[in-house]
Amino acid sequence: MNYISTRNRSITATAAEAIAQGISEEGGLFVPDCFPTLDGEDFKALCALDYIGRAKTILKPFLNDFTEEEIAHCVEGAYTGSFENEAPAPLVKMAEGAYVLELWHGPTCAFKDLALQLLPYLLVTSAGKTAGGKKTVILVATSGDTGKAALEGFCDVPNTEIIVFYPSQGVSTMQKLQMASQKGENVHVFGIHGNFDDAQTGVKAIFTDPAVKAALAANNMQFSSANSINWGRLAPQIVYYVSAYCDLLNRGEDLQNGFNVVVPTGNFGNILAAYYAKKMGVPIAKLICASNANKVLTDFIETGIYDRNRDFYTTISPSMDILISSNLERMLFELSGGDDKQVAACQAQLAKTGRFEISPEVKAKMDEIFWGGFCDDNATRDTIARTFTEKGYLCDTHTAVAVNVYEQYRQATGDSRPCVIASTASPYKFADSVLTAVGQKKADSEFDKVRLLSELTHTSIPAPIAALENAHVRFKEICEKDQMASAVFAALQITPD
Numbered sequence: 063m064n065y066i067s068t069r070n071r072s073i074t075a076t077a078a079e080a081i082a083q084g085i086s087e088e089g090g091l092f093v094p095d096c097f098p099t100l101d102g103e104d105f106k107a108l109c110a111l112d113y114i115g116r117a118k119t120i121l122k123p124f125l126n127d128f129t130e131e132e133i134a135h136c137v138e139g140a141y142t143g144s145f146e147n148e149a150p151a152p153l154v155k156m157a158e159g160a161y162v163l164e165l166w167h168g169p170t171c172a173f174k175d176l177a178l179q180l181l182p183y184l185l186v187t188s189a190g191k192t193a194g195g196k197k198t199v200i201l202v203a204t205s206g207d208t209g210k211a212a213l214e215g216f217c218d219v220p221n222t223e224i225i226v227f228y229p230s231q232g233v234s235t236m237q238k239l240q241m242a243s244q245k246g247e248n249v250h251v252f253g254i255h256g257n258f259d260d261a262q263t264g265v266k267a268i269f270t271d272p273a274v275k276a277a278l279a280a281n282n283m284q285f286s287s288a289n290s291i292n293w294g295r296l297a298p299q300i301v302y303y304v305s306a307y308c309d310l311l312n313r314g315e316d317l318q319n320g321f322n323v324v325v326p327t328g329n330f331g332n333i334l335a336a337y338y339a340k341k342m343g344v345p346i347a348k349l350i351c352a353s354n355a356n357k358v359l360t361d362f363i364e365t366g367i368y369d370r371n372r373d374f375y376t377t378i379s380p381s382m383d384i385l386i387s388s389n390l391e392r393m394l395f396e397l398s399g400g401d402d403k404q405v406a407a408c409q410a411q412l413a414k415t416g417r418f419e420i421s422p423e424v425k426a427k428m429d430e431i432f433w434g435g436f437c438d439d440n441a442t443r444d445t446i447a448r449t450f451t452e453k454g455y456l457c458d459t460h461t462a463v464a465v466n467v468y469e470q471y472r473q474a475t476g477d478s479r480p481c482v483i484a485s486t487a488s489p490y491k492f493a494d495s496v497l498t499a500v501g502q503k504k505a506d507s508e509f510d511k512v513r514l515l516s517e518l519t520h521t522s523i524p525a526p527i528a529a530l531e532n533a534h535v536r537f538k539e540i541c542e543k544d545q546m547a548s549a550v551f552a553a554l555q556i557t558p559d
């Protein structure tokens with residue numbers, strides 16, 4: 063297996079090169095040129111392993127230039143001791159045939175920990191093979207959760223610096239506090255006046271600016287990305303969908319007709335990982351893409367037209383407040399049968415006009431695989447309340463969007479196959495909105511809300527959230543969106559030529 067660019071198949075890379083670079087030089091994303099497949103015997107073997115064992119087996123073919131020892135070092139380092147109860151991705155039964163894949167038992171209480179605990183290991187190993195001793199500078203644009211998970215993963219990792227930009231008005235109080243209080247000598251955090259798309263566009267521009275790259279090279283540094291454009295973010299996410307299938311098998315669920323997966327979606331990374339698991343042989347029937355009021359993906363799945371020219375809404379599920387889903391590019395590559403010219407044309411159209419339309423053939427393929435739905439903030443709150451009172455399950459705002467769209471899907475189609483709902487954050491990370499949803503508004507401070515939520519729902523406060531109450535705020539700087547490059551130079555203490 064090798065990696066190729068979605069916009070130019072003749073650009074190839076090994077796993078280490080793809081991970082160390084983050085993005086292909088012409089702006090395309092790295093994808094494997096073929097996928098390993100798993101058969102009944104393979105799944106049987108995986109069923110008998112714990113998460114770490116499953117991760118090593120599943121990741122091996124994707125890390126084509128890593129040794130077995132390197133893979134073991136990376137996977138064990140990432141998943142030993144960093145997740146509550148040593149269970150990175152437990153599958154919890156919510157109702158008959160409906161399972162919640164809880165991906166938020168890591169250090170930052172959101173699913174991005176699953177990838178970002180592992181990525182630093184993959185990246186340092188990759189840079190050791192390819193970068194010749196250069197320092198790796200991680201640039202991150204975040205809608206809230208990636209930033210903290212990346213900061214936590216890269217904190218004091220030797221020979222790396224990490225710089226995070228977040229929309230100063232677009233993240234929850236808890237998310238902001240988590241990032242602003244991050245420890246570590248190599249970490250830098252900036253708010254920006256703008257939304258997530260502004261942050262992401264700014265980071266992409268810095269990444270591909272030849273002058274900035276040259277300045278870094280002159281100082282023996284090179285950029286990489288911890289956003290889900292980096293293949294090293296996606297591969298670890300495939301693992302938990304395969305693992306969830308093993309857990310369903312171990313529970314004796316009837317999977318004759320496969321099962322469905324619902325994913326609350328923003329940048330399309332998480333649901334893409336589920337698609338890759340399906341491609342590898344996991345019997346996933348439908349991939350259900352759940353959006354909030356920023357329903358650019360719901361419309362795309364319905365019409366085949368992607369159009370970001372629309373109002374942007376700030377919602378109570380902020381990690382999904384995204385109008386440019388960067389990983390959709392990898393999906394288009396898949397749906398078009400690996401047609402790099404078509405992908406490049408669509409992306410050029412998107413950059414120029416904010417819109418593109420896929421061909422009828424590609425649309426037909428998409429219809430076979432995906433179903434899309436959305437819900438607004440009121441429906442999200444209503445779903446949190448109902449799911450708690452009727453099923454005794456407390457979910458966060460993002461997971462609630464997925465639960466709501468799952469209900470819509472069942473109503474619309476009558477499909478009653480078993481279903482795995484990806485749960486992407488702890489309800490305590492969005493305590494304010496969750497508390498309002500379950501009918502309480504009285505507490506003043508964020509941490510009073512956290513305590514009230516715990517009392518009211520008889521669930522326990524995750525330790526990383528409790529620890530934030532007395533955390534020292536280190537980072538308060540907010541910059542303009544056209545000042546991001548200067549912020550990078552200042553953080554790295556280097557000057558442009």
Ligand SMILES: *Cc1c(COP(=O)(O)O)cnc(C)c1O
Pocket residue numbers: 172173174207208290326327328329330331332333381382460486487
């Ligand atoms: C990042 C995030 C999402 C969206 O995931 P994508 O991979 O960007 O689609 C959903 N929920 C939460 C809590 C997140 O942090």
